[in-house]
Amino acid sequence: MADDRQKDDITGVETTGHEWDGIRELNNPLPRWWLYILYASCAFALLYWVLYPSWPGVSDHSKGVLGWTRHATLDAEITAAKAKQSAYVEKIAALPMAEVANDPELLTFANAGGRSAFGLNCAQCHGSGAAGGKGYPNLNDDDWVWGGTLDAIEATIRYGIRSAHPETRQNDMPAFGVDEILTAEQINDVAEHVLALSQSATDPAAAERGAPLFAEQCAACHGERGEGNTELGAPKLSDALWLYGGDKADVVASIAAARRGVMPAWIGRLDDATIKQLALYIHSLGGGE
Ligand code: HEC
Ligand code: HEC
Incomplete structure (x- = not known):
């Protein structure tokens, strides 16, 4: 093969000795820029293997010196989100509801929390859109049985109506027919x-x-x-x-x-901040006074 190597007459570059139908291949060096990119890529790959989890093993994989994992990243994000949430929740628990209502950021958080707590605890009776049904009041309108101020709504949720709680809202209409008060x-x-x-x-x-x-x-x-x-x-x-x-x-x-509808008390079942968020959410549905 070495014998076939010749200098190309026109360019003066050595040929590789390969020849096809009189066309000879020149042995030009690889372009510099191309080589540098190749070296940089190799270096990057090596560094990556060292820093990050990469090589699969039989039952595990190489961990990488940075100790990075997707789980750890997710955990950190969840912890950060929880910390942010608990800051909001603590504020809502500490402040009177009227002040929460005046703070747009807190109110947005409270309404979102209230909506999700409503879906979990209240929708089975009041409907998912709080529109109610026969025997279960519509909470979107401004027709209130026990009052539509923030405090009234909170008291209703906290102690219930004709519930087992000693501070429950209670007023029993007489059963005029059953108890033979009227004919x-x-x-x-x-x-x-x-x-x-x-x-x-x-x-x-x-x-x-x-x-x-x-x-x-x-x-x-x-x-x-x-x-x-x-x-x-x-x-x-x-x-x-x-x-x-x-x-x-x-x-x-x-x-x-007489109907004597019963609404359970939520104190003891839901914490203070959740009850407040529920009251703010219901108040915001449109009928709040
Ligand atoms: C087991 C069914 C039931 C569940 C669950 C329930 N409620 Fe009620 N709720 C009622 C009934 C029945 C009334 C009406 C009682 C009456 O005055 O006759 C009522 C009334 C109310 C009222 C008063 C409305 C007014 O016009 O004054 C509010 C506010 C309210 N509920 C909010 C909630 C919230 C918030 C939740 C969830 C934490 C919830 N309810 C869960 C049955 C329920
Ligand atoms: C002690 C107070 C009290 C008296 C007296 C009373 N009610 Fe009521 N009434 C209520 C309460 C509280 C309700 C709420 C429904 C429930 O019991 O769950 C109600 C509900 C009603 C409802 C149902 C309203 C609806 O929106 O569906 C009607 C109708 C009604 N009362 C008519 C009367 C009539 C007529 C009388 C007199 C003969 C009367 N009430 C006497 C307290 C009273």
Whole structure:
């Protein structure tokens, strides 16, 4: 082979001795830039093997002197996020709710926390969008049974309604039919009167007969004109929003048997900061006072 090496006449460069149909290959050196990139790549690869986990073994892999792992990175990120969260949560626990509500950053955090706690603890009764259902109040509107201020909402959540907690919100409407306080006829008349308060009565004569019964038996809780009383948890009867339905049969059933809906107390089950976040979230749904 060495014998075949010749100098190319035109360029003066030595040939490799390979020749195809009279075309000879010149033995030019590799370009410098190309070589440097090759060396740099080799150096980088070596350094990488040393610093980072790289070589697979039988049951494990080389760890690399930096000790870097994806798990460690994730753990660090989670720890940092938790630290940030707990700073928010501590602030929310320490501050009065009105102040939290005035701090846009805290409020955003509280609303997000409230929404997720709502999904876990409340949605099964109040619906995932808090729109409620028969017997379970809609928390999006401004029709409040027990009040829609931040403090009222918080108290409702904390102690519940007719719950087992000693400080529960409690007011039992008499079961006018079951306990024979009113006759069936009287219940019919007072039901017509209740419907007349929201302009949905069908029997004006009965509604008129029901008026004195209402003043006597019902106004103490529901108000003279059925405007309701959030102190007593007595729903407004003069609007078209009904907790237990607004058909004549529903209203008669409410009066005859009383509903006495139960909402559990959350104190002891949820911590303070979570209860506050829930109150802020519900208050923000649109109907907060
Ligand atoms: C087991 C069913 C149930 C669960 C779970 C439940 N609630 Fe209730 N909630 C009710 C009922 C029933 C009422 C209405 C009681 C009444 O006044 O007749 C109510 C009423 C309320 C009210 C008062 C509404 C008003 O108009 O004054 C608020 C606020 C409320 N719930 C928030 C929550 C929050 C927040 C949670 C979750 C932490 C929750 N509820 C979980 C059944 C439930
Ligand atoms: C001691 C207070 C009290 C008295 C008196 C009272 N109520 Fe009620 N009423 C309530 C409470 C509290 C509720 C809330 C529902 C529940 O029990 O869960 C209610 C609910 C109702 C509802 C259902 C409202 C809805 O949105 O579905 C109707 C209707 C009603 N009352 C009618 C009457 C009538 C009519 C009388 C008189 C004959 C009367 N109430 C007397 C406290 C009272």
